[in-house]
Amino acid sequence: MVKSTLNFDKDQETLLSMYKEILLARRIDERMWLLNRAGTIPFVVSCQGQEVQQVAASFALNKEEDYVLPYYRDIGVVLHFGMTTRELFLQAFAKAEDPNSGGRQMPSHFGKKASRIVTGSSPVTTQVPHAVGFALSAKMEQKSFATFVTMGEGSANQGDFHEGLNFAAVHKLPVIFMVENNQYAISVPLSKQVACEKLSDRANGYGMPGITVDGNDPFAVYEAVKEARERALKGEGPTLIEAVSYRLTPHSSDDDDSGYRTKEEVDAAKEKDGLYTFYNQLKEKNILTAEIESEIEEMIKKEINEATEYAENAAYADASTITEHVYGVRR
Amino acid sequence: MVKSTLNFDKDQETLLSMYKEILLARRIDERMWLLNRAGTIPFVVSCQGQEVQQVAASFALNKEEDYVLPYYRDIGVVLHFGMTTRELFLQAFAKAEDPNSGGRQMPSHFGKKASRIVTGSSPVTTQVPHAVGFALSAKMEQKSFATFVTMGEGSANQGDFHEGLNFAAVHKLPVIFMVENNQYAISVPLSKQVACEKLSDRANGYGMPGITVDGNDPFAVYEAVKEARERALKGEGPTLIEAVSYRLTPHSSDDDDSGYRTKEEVDAAKEKDGLYTFYNQLKEKNILTAEIESEIEEMIKKEINEATEYAENAAYADASTITEHVYGVRR
Amino acid sequence: MPVLNYIQAVKEALKEEMERDEKVYVLGEDVGVRGGVFRATEGLYEQFGELRVLDTPLAESAIAGVGIGSAMYGMRPVAEMQFADFIMPAVNQIISEAAKIRYRSNNDWHCPITIRAPYGGGVHGALYHSQSIEAVFANQPGLKIVMPSSPYDVKGLLKAAIRDDDPVLFLEHKRAYRLLKEEVPEGEYTLPIGKADVKRTGSDVTVITYGLCVHFAKEAAEKLEQQGISTEILDLRTVYPLDKEAIIHSASKTGKVLLVTEDNKEGSIIGEVAAIISEHCLFDLDAPIQRLAGPEVPAMPYAPTLEKEFMMNPDKIEAAIKDLAEF
Amino acid sequence: MPVLNYIQAVKEALKEEMERDEKVYVLGEDVGVRGGVFRATEGLYEQFGELRVLDTPLAESAIAGVGIGSAMYGMRPVAEMQFADFIMPAVNQIISEAAKIRYRSNNDWHCPITIRAPYGGGVHGALYHSQSIEAVFANQPGLKIVMPSSPYDVKGLLKAAIRDDDPVLFLEHKRAYRLLKEEVPEGEYTLPIGKADVKRTGSDVTVITYGLCVHFAKEAAEKLEQQGISTEILDLRTVYPLDKEAIIHSASKTGKVLLVTEDNKEGSIIGEVAAIISEHCLFDLDAPIQRLAGPEVPAMPYAPTLEKEFMMNPDKIEAAIKDLAEF
């Protein structure tokens, strides 16, 4: 693989923006847990531990042209693609103004057409064939965009993964599959989900390139997605990327992970938390000065406070709207 | 890979039995086409071109203990496991006595519990998870048998392939998956079904050994299945085998292949027909003498004639039986 | 006016829609060079090229799922399931995804996919090439299920399905493909999805049915005409969501209702039809609502004796109408 | 007698059956160490070990398919779908395979699998953790669908399902898990699959329903009792195939029938119930058959305003019974 095209010397601004988004995602998630524990919102499913890979991957995409099909942990992806903090809280509170679903879906079921964020559901991996369909459309319509789709490593064992990747490879479609391997599918550890060494070993069986990268390393993820995107736009077909990280929280606010993994294991993973590694790197290189740091934290806090307040005070959809939008209005 | 444990010097009898079964399968199939073209039976789907791999694989199994989940082309497998020629014609004629389904299913939907041939359906690849279920039972019950399941290469693109193989690998189950790659899924050539080089490239993505063998070479197929069986019984888990051959007939008696492949291509494949290569080898080594040859042909012809006659004269299931066996009788 | 059979009407509708709108494309198993195993897409590959007449890998969940993705993008996919029986691997994509995309996104996204599939028996197809599968999907708001009974209806309804902004399951009776012929106008016309159609007016008994059974019912009605029994035939055309008004109207009119399906009875479409009638016009009925359906077995067997026993036919319908008329 | 809640009854049935028969085992997502996301399999992993309480990869078609294979071998798998909504990827295995194995092999093979799944809403589960999915499967001869309404029924019916020689879908209302409690005998008893159960006798109106709605209907009936309205409640228990006799008996008895489901109305189980009644006891009816169901939307939304609007509750049932009584 060629060396990373992002570097500390020439890309200081980009790196800072990346850091901001990563941190914002983390802080949003943390706030949601607080709200959940306070009984204000009924459900949270976290991005914690996966923000670096999500944001780094998104930076390698073109947010004005590409389509993304994120899964429920991808706060980092949707933020980059144009979902606002306010919108994220609106959906956490299930309010009518939420652009994802108007409060119809559970939190983190993302979708916003104006930002090319494709609506997702709960049954895992159904988005994979959809992404292939977007990529097929690009080919048919001779449009120059890539489609980016993510899923958990547990979800990579669904039939739709296989059928989707095979279809994309046969038709050489411009799509990037990224498995966010956080080592657990709820309580089931990686070793009981798959027996292969790397999830990216599956790529060869479809006839596409596959690569496993450290999801805590923004440079590696950025580079892998950037290359995959270049291949896609050159008509060279799909790529499978596995980004390895660790799920730092329980599966969701409904889960208790103490029965199936040790505190030591979680603590060890926290040591490798990409957010802090990146933070330390930026501090070390003096890209993130104390001043910038407090500015960012301040800005984020303000943004989140305002969003929370706005969302909390926003209205629920009226009961009478329940029957709307089952079918389109006949033209 | 170790050298083949079957050889021309010490295994003359085994080789002759293999040849007999291969030839019997071919001759049965040929007769069915005749009957179909004469308007006597409504449907045929052929084994032609795949008999060698089917019979060679079966010889590497233990027909007294192993379970097989054949697909619709596997006349060679079911013959070896104990389906009689008469039974094959009974099912072709859809007569009440047919042990597969009593004439309820289309021809070549095999099943016979007494021979550990597991009932199959038309939707492709559903048998793959079933095979994994048999293998799981072996592990749970600590029984020493292998389970052998086949499918076409087109069918290897269904979700059930992925889910079944992954499950088997994670739980290290004693099951052998054999893809019979005959280069076509009805009209769709291999190149439009998959983009990988070999179907067995998929094995690595599940964490199991994979091997591609020439399906026209009985020694290679035998060896691959034998080793896979040994691994299975030793608790080393599943194996994926791809046996490459060519579909010598149209997809079925309802198909016309002239629109999607050339006569030249089919003729070239016929040159490599494993049945004749094997025949020539056996002749050359003087294992198949002229005398034995005519004896075999005679025996086969007689067997097929009798079976055809029996089946043709057998009764259809009575209309009143249509409602039987929807549910078991309450005990 | 040219006379087309049922499958020619399918082909003509596809061709015209593909000519009309570049976003319309076809995908499925063997739909390309082979022109489909039933020849529904014959000639389209040659006319529109490989990218708009796409041979897919053998994977129904991908056929539906890729189609759904492209529909969300803005294309108008027409996905073919080679046999309706093989739609089962795609149920998750159809029910969890296609049917719910508009609703779950609060109208932000929508999914204009048409999924065609040949259903039904009487063609020596046995358990897995004969099924009536509509009931599996007929409880899913967001979906529409169209089951035309004649070439004219096929063309008008398939064109409407392709233009519809929501997912439509379009189920074609495979026995009808070459059996049914009639005059079909050249060029442009569509028929409304969601509306039932009175195929025959009558005053003694109302038969409500759909698909190939409409044809059988017509035959029966003609015979009975000669015996002085006047039969009204309501063709549901869209079996989900049902045209309640038409059902109520036609049932009330004669007061005697026979519901017919080729599917096995329990849980079939006609149960819902009976429920609608008994909710809305109980006091207009002069006889219990009768249902005529296949036997309660998993699917149609292969042996001719058994297939015949399973299949609906004009005689069975005739007898049932007569019984009702004489009630 | 000990008082158990609904999920404790599930757990007790599983435990007892696993103790009784070594062939019984459990498989699904998170059923092992985690004891299931609803804790239905809590303690089983510790008691029976990893091989009989199997954590599977996240793949429902394999959970069903591997279970089916082992059932054909002779095991007694109890497969868990984490949420009923996620059974959709397994539809092909359930409908094409499990339901048809005995029939298609002419009784040579059979498939004694039990598939458990938590269904239903009222738990802030939104579109994909609230669905009623029974109608998708309620047209498939070869399958049985059991939907118990109380802890006592859960235990007896789950044990019967596990011992049944054919595939059984066992659907548990997730809102009932901790809401419903009652006395449940220790040890051995089973209840018959295929039989409905009169949960309350009455003379004015018959309510026919199943699952959590039985509980709501009981509450409504008790209130109405005080107002002099006597309600009979028939709990279907097995929603496929239906217990026709019990339905006909109970409907004829009062002549006024209210059918209730949490599912959306069109195409739901209660349509078939209405059809059976209108076929068999039309002239015993004193009022049109009424159906009370969820709105015709793809599934239950998340926002509390919308969830509440969708869910069935005692008040809605009370009002409907009253209307009927006064008809």
Ligand SMILES: Cc1ncc(C[n+]2csc(CCOP(=O)(O)OP(=O)(O)O)c2C)c(N)n1
């Ligand atoms: C088809 C389906 N089955 C089951 C579930 C329930 N479920 C939700 S998340 C999850 C685990 C997902 O694990 P993974 O794919 O690794 O993603 P992660 O949550 O670890 O990011 C499960 C089993 C589901 N959503 N969809």
Ligand SMILES: Cc1ncc(C[n+]2csc(CCOP(=O)(O)OP(=O)(O)O)c2C)c(N)n1
């Ligand atoms: C789920 C499903 N979809 C479609 C079909 C129709 N069909 C029958 S055989 C076949 C092609 C199978 O190709 P392959 O797996 O390569 O096996 P081959 O016939 O070449 O041996 C198709 C598409 C089917 N039987 N099942």
Ligand SMILES: [Mg+2]
């Ligand atoms: Mg994970």
Ligand SMILES: [Mg+2]
């Ligand atoms: Mg093939």
